[in-house]
Amino acid sequence: xxxxxxxxxxxxxxxxxxxxxxxxxxxxxxxxxxxxxxxxxxxxxxxxxxxxxxxxxxxxxxxxxxxxxxxxxxxxxxxxxxxxxxxxxxxxxxxxxxxxxxxxxxxxxxxxxxxxxxxxxxxxxxxxxxxxxxxxxxxxxxxxxxxxxxxxxxxxxxxxxxxxxxxxxxxxxxxxxxxxxxxxxxxxxxxxxxxxxxxxxxxxxxxxxxxxxxxxxxxxxxxxxxxxxxxxxxxxxxxxxxxxxxxxxxxxxxxxxxxxxxxxxxxxxxxxxxxxxxxxxxxxxxxxxxxxxxxxxxxxxxxxxxxxxxxxxxxxxxxxxxxxxxxxxxxxxxxxxxxxxxxxxxxxxxxxxxxxxxxxxxxxxxxxxxxxxxxxxxxxxxxxxxxxxxxxxxxxxxxxxxxxxxxxxxxxxxxxxxxxxxxxxxxxxxxxxxxxxxxxxxxxxxxxxxxxxxxxxxxxxxxxxxxxxxxxxxxxxxxxxxxxxxxxxxxxxxxxxxxxxxxxxxxxxxxxxxxxxxxxxxxxxxxxxxxxxxxxxxxxxxxxxxxxxxxxxxxxxxxxxxxxxxxxxxxxxxxxxxxxxxxxxxxxxxxxxxxxxxxxxxxxxxxxxxxxxxxxxxxxxxxxxxxxxxxxxxxxxxxxxxxxxxxxxxxxxxxxxxxxxxxxxxxxxxxxxxxx
Ligand SMILES: Nc1nc2c(c(=O)[nH]1)N[C@H]1C(S)=C(S)[C@@H](COP(=O)(O)OP(=O)(O)OC[C@H]3O[C@@H](n4cnc5c(=O)[nH]c(N)nc54)[C@H](O)[C@@H]3O)O[C@H]1N2
Ligand SMILES: Nc1nc2c(c(=O)[nH]1)N[C@H]1C(S)=C(S)[C@@H](COP(=O)(O)OP(=O)(O)OC[C@H]3O[C@@H](n4cnc5c(=O)[nH]c(N)nc54)[C@H](O)[C@@H]3O)O[C@H]1N2
Ligand code: SF4
Ligand SMILES: [Mo]
Numbered sequence: 001x002x003x004x005x006x007x008x009x010x011x012x013x014x015x016x017x018x019x020x021x022x023x024x025x026x027x028x029x030x031x032x033x034x035x036x037x038x039x040x041x042x043x044x045x046x047x048x049x050x051x052x053x054x055x056x057x058x059x060x061x062x063x064x065x066x067x068x069x070x071x072x073x074x075x076x077x078x079x080x081x082x083x084x085x086x087x088x089x090x091x092x093x094x095x096x097x098x099x100x101x102x103x104x105x106x107x108x109x110x111x112x113x114x115x116x117x118x119x120x121x122x123x124x125x126x127x128x129x130x131x132x133x134x135x136x137x138x139x140x141x142x143x144x145x146x147x148x149x150x151x152x153x154x155x156x157x158x159x160x161x162x163x164x165x166x167x168x169x170x171x172x173x174x175x176x177x178x179x180x181x182x183x184x185x186x187x188x189x190x191x192x193x194x195x196x197x198x199x200x201x202x203x204x205x206x207x208x209x210x211x212x213x214x215x216x217x218x219x220x221x222x223x224x225x226x227x228x229x230x231x232x233x234x235x236x237x238x239x240x241x242x243x244x245x246x247x248x249x250x251x252x253x254x255x256x257x258x259x260x261x262x263x264x265x266x267x268x269x270x271x272x273x274x275x276x277x278x279x280x281x282x283x284x285x286x287x288x289x290x291x292x293x294x295x296x297x298x299x300x301x302x303x304x305x306x307x308x309x310x311x312x313x314x315x316x317x318x319x320x321x322x323x324x325x326x327x328x329x330x331x332x333x334x335x336x337x338x339x340x341x342x343x344x345x346x347x348x349x350x351x352x353x354x355x356x357x358x359x360x361x362x363x364x365x366x367x368x369x370x371x372x373x374x375x376x377x378x379x380x381x382x383x384x385x386x387x388x389x390x391x392x393x394x395x396x397x398x399x400x401x402x403x404x405x406x407x408x409x410x411x412x413x414x415x416x417x418x419x420x421x422x423x424x425x426x427x428x429x430x431x432x433x434x435x436x437x438x439x440x441x442x443x444x445x446x447x448x449x450x451x452x453x454x455x456x457x458x459x460x461x462x463x464x465x466x467x468x469x470x471x472x473x474x475x476x477x478x479x480x481x482x483x484x485x486x487x488x489x490x491x492x493x494x495x496x497x498x499x500x501x502x503x504x505x506x507x508x509x510x511x512x513x514x515x516x517x518x519x520x521x522x523x524x525x526x527x528x529x530x531x532x533x534x535x536x537x538x539x540x541x542x543x544x545x546x547x548x549x550x551x552x553x554x555x556x557x558x559x560x561x562x563x564x565x566x567x568x569x570x571x572x573x574x575x576x577x578x579x580x581x582x583x584x585x586x587x588x589x590x591x592x593x594x595x596x597x598x599x600x601x602x603x604x605x606x607x608x609x610x611x612x613x614x615x616x617x618x619x620x621x622x623x624x625x626x627x628x629x630x631x632x633x634x635x636x637x638x639x640x641x642x643x644x645x646x647x648x649x650x651x652x653x654x655x656x657x658x659x660x661x662x663x664x665x666x667x668x669x670x671x672x673x674x675x676x
Contacts, residue, residue, distance in 0.1 A: 013437020172295025
């Protein structure tokens with residue numbers, strides 16, 4: 001048995017170092033690397049099963065050509081040469097007739113390697129096609145809010161929690177999405193009595209295991225953060241020296257905003273008690289170095305940006321941004337400065353028409369001058385995970401659209417493709433990684449050769465580039481050579497990485513050796529007042545106001561959608577692992593007993609979830625894990641696993657206040673018994 005060190009490429013902040021055991025050319029086991037300080041010897045419950053992902057009987061083994069109607073999943077095997085020739089011929093014809101803007105490359109994050117993710121974008125950049133405004137389904141809202149407040153720079157090092165005296169998980173289910181941070185935080189609790197507080201509308205597993213859970217009403221986090229600030233001011237707990245030296249605009253927040261956020265009003269807005277608001281403010285104000293893990297959960301709704309901005313300002317009031325172990329962390333990748341353009345923008349025009357990731361359906365149905373005629377989808381599954389799935393599927397069903405999907409599996413999106421290409425999984429690729437939720441960089445080796453006829457994202461991007469006549473060097477180089485380009489011109493700790501150690505797959509720490517959060521806003525300070533926000537037509541100061549559209553929808557429909565990650569599924573990336581599907585259980589929704597009783601529904605029964613967009617079928621769990629007025633749907637499970645349909649059929653493609661992101665949770669609906 002051979003043991004090979006590699007890196008987890010799934011879309012996850014932890015970026016674990018892994019040890020794969022290989023026997024007779026097969027992965028038999030994947031475990032966490034005991035020699036990586038943050039991975040600390042364990043992988044999550046999903047990746048422990050990645051041997052089954054690599055060797056799943058559901059893997060695609062050859063390229064396929066469509067033989068039936070779009071969406072039917074009827075295909076015949078073809079050779080790689082036939083597939084690549086057909087793609088190149090079709091693309092050249094589209095470019096000749098309509099220009100390159102009629103093509104869209106739609107590649108996303110299921111392989112976090114910088115080359116397997118970046119070079120596909122590089123291909124379409126060089127071809128001058130329409131460009132993907134990527135990540136709006138995920139983190140552009142929280143990122144825009146963070147950037148407007150702190151600047152485009154990473155947050156606190158999660159490993160600095162060893163110096164924290166309070167941990168707040170605000171809008172994140174750490175045991176699902178950030179398990180290595182959870183484990184480290186929990187160790188501080190055992191060792192030093194550090195308290196862990198969870199602010200989440202769901203009594204998640206993290207909330208259950210924490211010292212204190214505040215079941216906040218969805219979309220009211222800004223009000224709670226402003227309520228805490230109100231109490232800090234009232235009780236003289238503001239770090240005035242820090243505010244004066246490192247922030248701008250707090251005087252205006254104090255005068256114009258905070259008087260409206262006294263604890264009694266905040267309690268009314270958030271659904272918490274006045275005593276809870278007081279206790280949280282006092283706990284936070286009296287701690288010396290509180291670390292807030294900001295979750296994306298609070299931003300998946302219309303005013304998500306304002307929510308994140310308000311919470312991210314708190315450590316400025318308490319001065320904790322200046323302390324080791326204090327501050328906030330959302331993402332860290334912006335502090336890893338590599339020469340990304342070498343991979344993502346090898347050549348091509350400086351600008352091109354943009355297509356918003358979450359509005360693929362809209363773009364396919366309405367874009368003109370020229371309309372989109374060819375689509376290349378890689379490493380994401382929009383027919384399930386995008387909002388307004390009906391619109392996506394209608395767009396994908398267009399007979400005059402030439403669609404290629406590159407994926408290890410025949411996912412829901414691939415069923416609409418004209419050509420399907422079999423992709424490797426990450427354990428069959430080599431790549432360079434840097435975490436987005438920690439300060440580590442690592443080179444990974446392939447653990448087994450490509451299975452069947454599968455090819456990596458890099459290999460396919462290069463093969464298509466060559467057929468399309470692109471001559472940029474990156475389209476002819478090995479991954480190792482391309483990695484050297486990424487490192488050329490890198491600055492900061494990443495630029496100083498010891499290459500011998502890096503390419504020997506040793507984990508490289510890229511944490512910046514400074515105490516205190518640096519700010520990269522235009523003022524180089526923490527911006528309580530953001531002139532850029534005001535220029536964009538938003539409130540320049542943090543605030544909370546009810547949204548008129550939400551208020552109208554909330555009057556028409558009795559329940560609001562709460563979405564949360566699966567514990568043994570991450571979107572659809574592990575759908576093909578039978579053991580994990582079973583662990584996760586049948587696709588469910590969760591209703592409070594009061595709401596179930598009103599509708600005469602019993603635990604375990606099939607139910608219909610419906611609104612103006614349509615209806616889907618799930619199994620209901622009746623438990624007080626959420627408050628009345630809410631229906632929780634964990635994960636985004638594909639249609640064939642559910643009673644009927646998939647949750648994003650009920651979600652609109654409306655944008656968030658910042659970053660043009662997805663508003664899954666600004667969805668109202670009702671639930672009733674399933675009528676066959
Ligand atoms: N209702 C609701 N919807 C959501 C969310 C929510 O909270 N609620 N969350 C949103 C978020 S945060 C995100 S990021 C998106 C995620 O949504 P997607 O980006 O669609 O992610 P997955 O469903 O995991 O699909 C990943 C696909 O990539 C494939 N894949 C894996 N590895 C490789 C590889 O190396 N190469 C290629 N070519 N393919 C590969 C997998 O088999 C799978 O089919 O979903 C969003 N959708
Ligand atoms: N197991 C697992 N791990 C994953 C994923 C997965 O699907 N499954 N997805 C991966 C991806 S692509 C991403 S982007 C990250 C995201 O990871 P996180 O940043 O942790 O964000 P979410 O998973 O969206 O956070 C969801 C949590 O926010 C809570 N929440 C929802 N609305 C609100 C609100 O209004 N206020 C507050 N305070 N809380 C709210 C939900 O109840 C839920 O517990 O996780 C990654 N890791
Ligand atoms: S915790 Fe995240 S990085 Fe670690 S093995 Fe699981 S999915 Fe991969
Ligand atoms: Mo995401």
